[in-house]
Amino acid sequence: MAKFDLLSFGEVLLRLSPPENKRIVRSNVFETHVGGAELNVASGVSLLGLHTGMISKFPANAVGEFARSKVRALNVSDDYLVWDDSEDARLGVYYYESATFPRKPQVVYDRKHSSITRISIDEFPEEMYHSTRCFHVSGITMALCPETRACTMEMIRRFKEAGAMISFDVNFRLNLWSGAEAKECIEQILPYVDIFFCSEDTARLTFLKEGSLEEIMRSFTQEYPIQIVASTQRVVHSPKQHSFGSVIYEAKSDSFYREKPYEKIDVVDRIGSGDAYCGGMLYGLLSSDMDCAKALAFGNACSAIKNTIPGDLPCSDLREVSYVIADHNATGPTMEMNR
DSSP, X not given: OOSEEEEEEOOOEEEEEOSTTOOGGXXXXXXXXXXXHHHHHHHHHXXXXXXXXXXXXXXXXXXXXXXXXXXXXXXXXXXXXXXXXXXXXXXXXXXXXXXXXXXXXEEEEEOTTOGGGGOOGGGSOGGGGGSEEEEEEEHHHHHHOHHHHHXXXXXXXXXXXXTOEEEXXXXXXXXXXXXXXXXXXXXXXXXXXXXXXXXXXXXHHTSOOOSOHHHHHHHHHHHSOOOEEEEEEEEEEETTEEEEEEEEEETTTTEEEOOOOEEEEEOSOOTTHHHHHHHHHHHHHHTTTSOHHHHHHHHHHHHHHHTTSSSSSOOOOHHHHHHHHHHHHXXXXXXXXXX
16 A cells, blocks of 8 residues: 555745735735645645655755744655755745735745755655655646756656656746746656646647637547546636636546636635645545545635635645535525634
8 A cells, every 4th residue: 555645746935925915125024934836735635634745855954944844744744855965055935925906916936046956866765656646746846947847757757657646737837937848848748647737728828729628628638648637717806805616627437527616715815725726636536536526626625715824835624624615515504603
């Protein structure tokens, strides 16, 4: 039996944010958070009750130890964290400024030459590839630098050969690479992918897909041996009010899964809500016999809840998410407070 339900590979970042709606340029105080797309996913799956681990490279200093303490606090294994003891070792940093309408939130990155950009496939043991049921990574990790790209592609091949399912979130970031670069690179690993996360906008702009959303999602499974495609649907009414839903397509049954969206979510912090969706959906699949209806319900609920929580990381357990799903599907009055 595999040691882990899910292993995730990517960069872990330190986030600095002015409190409330203050500006970066005027703030003397910054709140600290730790996050990163793949850690956000692994922590979400772990909080719901499955066994997960993080694959990454941290600086061998106090900042790296701070980040590792957060990984451990989320019950995510650090068995496959490696350490950078070079003189200029560093953890990537980003600054996030929240906003209210008409001002938009903004992000400033300071992540160049972070420790993960010196990562090598040779730093990880062969037994790692036989230790998990599912391996998850995103396009952000592939886009960071040639070293992380090569490492990602080789890990995908090795995990797949060892029998793990491969989960891939495109997570396109224009500040990291162009649409053409992303398309060329990602298409090389799609023959290995089982679970594919891609928004409609990304499918059209990056992969140059045409037709309806249903035709686009089905086309990925016709061109590659992808089992499941998921596409999130967010409506931004204002920085503080969103609606959220998604569509899942299962190739084997040629079925689409939908539910009513979560309407007018009171947004506290949207960062990490897409990763929370991935985590909830993967939990739904891995805790069942690949039940797409369960995956849809947990993915949508986890994302909706994460929008209401400060920081990158989710902090909702199975009980809370189950309460939210039950309320979402209720047809009559619901309790105003859990007590």
